[in-house]
Amino acid sequence: MELKGIYVPLVTPFAEDGSVALDALEKLAGSVLDDGAAGLVALGTTGEPATLSAEERRAVVEVCAAVCAGRGGRLLVGAGGPDTRAAAEELAGLRARVPEAAAALVTPPSFVRPGEAGTVAYFRALAEASSVPLVVYHIPYRTGQQLSAAALLELAAVPGVVGVKYATGGLDEAAVELLAGRPEGFAVLSGEDAFLPALLALGGAGGILASAHLATARFVELAAAWEDGDVPRARALGHRLTALAAAAFAAPNPAVVKGVLHAQGRIPTPDVRLPLLPAGPVEVARALELATGLDH
Template structure:
């Protein structure tokens, strides 16, 4: 499976009464796909899945699946957690719905490297869809070295990894320097997209791409064509925007900007998240305006 491209992990928009604004979610999915996104992610961290009810999660996935089918786009669905059996059960529900499952390294329990490998081996044997490993050690408490990542990459049924390590570290460099065939690395830290593309990443899953989808797609195209004259300055501007967007806990600033643009009805997030401050929203809007300045 080819996971080359920019994927947008959709926010879950809320109406004034606090319910999920499904019509708005549909319009948002259509808009990012129209601007060139290769697909969308439903129930990624940006979508606040921990604060959604089971019914709300199903509704979100159903909307995204329908739009992706209509557009011929890739649907990635966030699934899995700390418990291997429950993760396998969640993956079973994606049969005929998702193209790929975004599955985190088991959070909170901090298994050994061998336990991580056993966890994913169990899931690949049972999952009806390919797995994209979500490596985000500052959330899971489970850093993985390049050797373990490569062993995971060689598992049948694993098609790639979303790397959100907070830096371009030595393990990332080693992994991208010797990728197994058919294994895609996607940037998971918005501000580090350009350096990861330079090292050979296939694209990214980027919350900031809600706000400038076409520009992120343009950056990927520039790197693919080795057009560094345009890629470097655009990469710097997009990184500046990403830093502004992530100056407060995600997805508060993304939602605030989308609401200011009239693309979602409210900037609301659910507790324990809090709405973005006016200062953070203003900074992000200024950075967005500067993209074309």
């Protein structure tokens, strides 16, 4: 299995009464796939899964799975947790619950900080138990666990681990070493929207990007430009998309993205659930302006 291209970690739209707006989610999922996204992520950070009930999480995954099945997109499902036994059990049954799942997106265990050796052992245990391939979600400013290039390359060699969403706040030496030494078929995907152009230039396979909600076709175009070797087009478009990405993260994710999607009439409210707060009008207006400007 080779992961490649732009994946959109879908927001969870909320209706006026606070319930999950599943109809809006279905339309949003279809629109980003129609615009060229390689696939969707259900229950990624952008989807606010920690604030969803178990029933709501199941419904979100079902909608995303149906849309991917109908349009040929790949579905990644957020899974895992600090309890290794519970995470392994969840992953063992994922294929049966969600036959459309192409892979699971799994963070190192948050708060525990097991060290690099413990993190690698954790993923070995999960990969052995899992019914689907795993993508490591390396985001140390959320998990508290940093990983060196050596640890990442060790993870890349684990059977059943097929990629990493690299979200360390930028591009560092570890990312460069990982890209240079990764085994064939192991995908390095940007999890930092503003650094997608740089990661693609270094040989990255694509990205899992919240801001791609707002300009899916343009992000797909950027990835294609790098693959085609069209450096002038890739650089020019990359600068514009980096500005959009920065604006989309001017407030805690996914508040700005939801504000823009609501302003565009694509979701019924801009609401997020506490402890998140909605983005302010200035942040939303700036991101909307940049997204609209990409069409001109």
